[in-house]
Amino acid sequence: MKKKMVSLLAGVTVAATLLAGCGGSTGSAGSTGSAASAGSTGAAAAPAADAGAGHVYYLNFKPEADAAWQDLAKVYTEETGVPVTVVTAASGEYETTLMSEMAKSDAPTMFQVNGPVGLANWKDYCYDLTGSDIVSNLTSDAFELKDGDAIDGVAYVIESYGIITNVSLLEKAGYKLEDIKSFDDLKKIADDIQARKDELGVKGAFASTGMDGSSDWRFKTHLANLPIYYEYKADGIDNTDAIKGTYLDQYKNVFDLYITDSTCDPKELSSKTADDARAEFLDGEAVFYQNGSWEYSSLAEKFSDDQIAMIPIYFGVDDANEGLCTGTENYWCVNAEASEEDIAATLAFMNWCVTSEAGTKAMAENMGFTIPFTTAIESPNAFVKQDAAYTESGKTPVSWNFTTMPSENWKNGVGSALTAYAAGTGDWNGVVTAFVDGWATEAALAE
């Protein structure tokens, strides 16, 4: 009898402990869980800082450049003796990692925000870079991220996106790159390729327009930039609390083209990932693939530079003058709460990265970045070169206005609506509502 009571008691205790363990993260709103996991990586990687001298702790946003950053940090430490720690947040986890890392005593001294909307969260933590060396080395003050008069961030990489094209396959279909000069040309050629896909040995004209979380940003953010860009341009503004959706018909046309002339049934798009689309393009199953210059390194393993090209996402508005979408959503910020020595060390490191021979070489060649600094050396990235060629030939690059999208929640709303539209469970009005009304709601909420 007594034994039974004891064993029952033990059972209940075990159950209660389990519950308390799980309940803990609920009670403190989830942040503790991610804090703990991010914390362990941070602590493991953080070297003991020299007493007195400053140190640098960079929380890197780009997982694909992690190895290159680790090497560069090592080189800098060897050269100057200043310890540099680089920790890379997992893809899609930057904001959560940053939030927990910033709350620590050994917080990142250098981090990044993705533009004005991202800055809203972090402006209290941004050191004013006015007058620093790195700002004076920028090629244009358009690459400064300002909050009032203070320069809170500097862009450190310029990227382009457009429609990556498999030139060999395009030629096999009987077309040349020069044949595509407008949305109508693109549609005609894509429709033709789609109709002859078996003959050409492809699965479709466009790689899958995957709406899985790993891939949907290509459409809910990057493609959605074009209607915003043209509307801002028409209205002569660079930000708004209420988008009108003037160019949503063109957005629909392009999206329709993507999902109709595609490698798969639109009903399956909700589960297609970024890897799926890349694999289709790499395997020559698709001719077109909307993505950016950051994909170059993974595509260059398979294709030579003359086999692939990036063309503008012709939008049917001003195709004759439209270039690639070129801009940045990567701004370096310095943690204002760090100690003075650490801030000084961080500023020196940042400047070294973009001016020294080793730094610029690593950024251009190992990371494949084009950096907006006067000291930059040319990147071997073919897409970046094409962007320069387009601009030289008189085309206007499309700026990145998605940094003014009111919130992540807005993007998610547009993404869900696009997914439903593609699968036929929703209609285009749903997208328009999410785009226009969602913008107003989210902008009001951010006040």
Place this chain on the structure above:
Amino acid sequence: MVGKSIKKWWPVFLLPTAVAFAIGFVWPFIWGIYLSFCKFTTVKNVKFIGFSNYSKVFADPTFSHAFWLTVLFAFLSSVLINILAFAIALALTRGLKGTNVFRTIFFMPNLIGGIVLGYIWQTLLNGLLSKWGQPLLALSAFNGFWGMIILLCWQQIGYMMIIYIAGLNNISGDLIEAAEIDGATPAQILFKIKIPMIMPSITICTFLTLTNGFKMFDQNLSLTGGEPAKQSQLLALNIYDTFYARSGAQWKGIGQAKAVVFFLIVVIIALIQLRATTSREVQQ
């Protein structure tokens, strides 16, 4: 004898856990409640703003949708899990051949983490749905909801089964034998003897399944991600979303306030349930 050494050695057993509990639970919990009255970006730098976070919680339509969906989910999943787990436990306490193998296999899904399970089941269910020409998980709230129910059942039935098996094995054979001699039918034995005798197990299991259903997060995140348009979003994911998917410092406090409200709801429901089931427990 035992009592004496417990008196002497209790700190060795109790203190490490108590300290861990205080650091890992009590302190973050108190701090979490305080944060729900604040505006903050990191927990190092907070500003007290009073009750305004709470008023915004109840003005958020996604919160109430997530709340009612979670209530439905928690009740439905508890009922299914408990009935199925109990049925399997009954089947596996009859001395069949290979009982231990079956018990192990049924228990195994519990050892896999929620995120991994979510992704595996996403592939499985989407495969089936697309074969049947049905909208995939991310496109239909109905499919997403039932997908989560299936997943949670699959994951938890084994665990609850173990608790029920322990309870059933504890019933004295004398009672069953006596009932059989008195001519009780198997159904009568089940309802008049077995079920009343395992009320403590039922209390634990309903408590566990109900609270697990309420605070389910990983499986929701990885299986449906709340799609389509937050229609399959449960409370915990709604809180996470408030925290991270909005820009501006004020949202962190609102998310925190939602978490406190959520905590209170789970506590109230768990207390009601505990009272209801413990009152039915019988002494041997």
